[in-house]
Amino acid sequence: MDAVGERRINYDARGLAEPDAEVPNVSEVDGSSAVFDAAELTTRQINLELRNLVYERGVSDVTVKNPGSKHSLGVGILTRCRITFEGSLGYFGCGVIDGPEVHITGRVGWSACENMMSGVVVVEGNAGSLTGAALRGGDVVVKGRVGARSGIDQKGGTILTLGSVGSMTGFMMQRGHQIICGDAGPGLGDSMYDGTIYVAGKVKALGIDCVPGEWTAADSEFIERKFRIYELGTPPKFQKFVCGKKLYNYDNLEPSERKLVL
């Protein structure tokens, strides 16, 4: 975004300038539910429409048709609501959200759910690289496969992948959980500080300082609960991986300090 005089210029996913984007008001609203077609709308128009419905019109259940893999959709929603995208999202979908329950019937591109604070995002298809980067809280459920470096810098929350994941998954992970039902690429959990990674399939290679962890009843209970919540059936058998704490471990904070930081 560039400031030009007093006008702010915004760019949509195609790089087109939108200096005067306004709420398009194209939704069909029925009580607390609304539906709108995003096929002919720009990224900014879609997000403006979403925010208007959720914040100004008291709608708690929004369906967005034909998102068309546009980038940065559904970002910055900081309230509890239900959003369904009927189709696929491009890069940075549902980033920096705090509270919503999002259902995506297609796939998501790179960096979905980046910096997500809380809520749930369920993706029916595949996800690109960097899914859940710097995730702080909430659950990200991907029913397909995920690209490289999912959960990089993860600081909380859970990323549950029914398929396989690419290289460097959980790179520099600091907290939270990853549950991977398929195979994991090379460099799993590389340089992780903390957190837990569960893998049901084969691990091509562990990353630096990522080591097998001791299985406890709490691990079983945690995984079973997640599978129950998302109606995923009986969980497979997992291996557990944690930080060996031989490389970097700067976590010398008192519990109260840690709460403030994380």
Added chain:
Amino acid sequence: MCGIAGIIYRDGARDVGHDMTAMLQSMKHRGPDSTGYALFAPASSQIVMRYTLADANDARDFEYEDRIERHRHEVEARLRELGAQLHEVEVETDYAYRATMTYDGDLKRLADFVEDVPGAEVLSLGNALEIVKDLGDAETVADQYKLEGFNGTHAIGHVRMATESDVDISGAHPYWAYPFSDVAVVHNGQLTNYFYWRRRLERSGHRFQSECDSEIIAVYLAEKMSEGLTLDEAMHKSLEELDGVFTYMCVTKDALGVAKDEMAAKPLVLYEGVDMVALASEEIAIRAIIDHEIDTYDPYEGEVLVWMR
């Protein structure tokens, strides 16, 4: 940043000029500096040569038009001198040309002889491959070179955000694998052992049109294939021998291939349908040519995929 795209039809030739323009235009934000196409028409017995006699942003001095005209005649004279039967020379812009000819001699000799004319640069040479590249976005370049309606079987394209070399046609992708006919490459990323391979390939007699690291990949692959490797084998070999972060696509007369480095640091989204395979840096490019819901995925690190038409 840059964006790359590829498409191969499984059911014969279509308007690949239109489809590739739609894909590249939707990724304009990844690279507004220049746009390039490597388009494959159904193979013919004629040779098509795309060449330029100046760059788009060369200064237009008082002598410019006369000089270009003189050089154009010189190129045509040299083609005839080598025994080429020249059928047509189409003037695409005031510096870019498309020549069709019948020629069964040494293509390297022909390319070298043409490029010996001051300012001349052969962009592509072969029975099927046509490389078009210029400054501006995809719609600008497609309009300029009348690519709408280009009937072809497969293609790759590139939108460039110049980071390590000039904004000019030489720095634009795709790169033809001089002197091997009908091989071209587009690349998103950086090669960190560029100079090592450039020196090595130059010692083998290859010349490079640009300072761009991506040109190395085209020549590297073509040389490996000339030694007997298949495209798939050559691309696997490249993962061992080329350092850096990259996703690149290579096209030959019959195939389209893609390779990702072992870090999977550069994006690629892939759609494999019944009638076509389409791949691009961003899914939005694939959606630009397909109007129904599709399943796509990101290939993993170190993957090489090749499709035959």
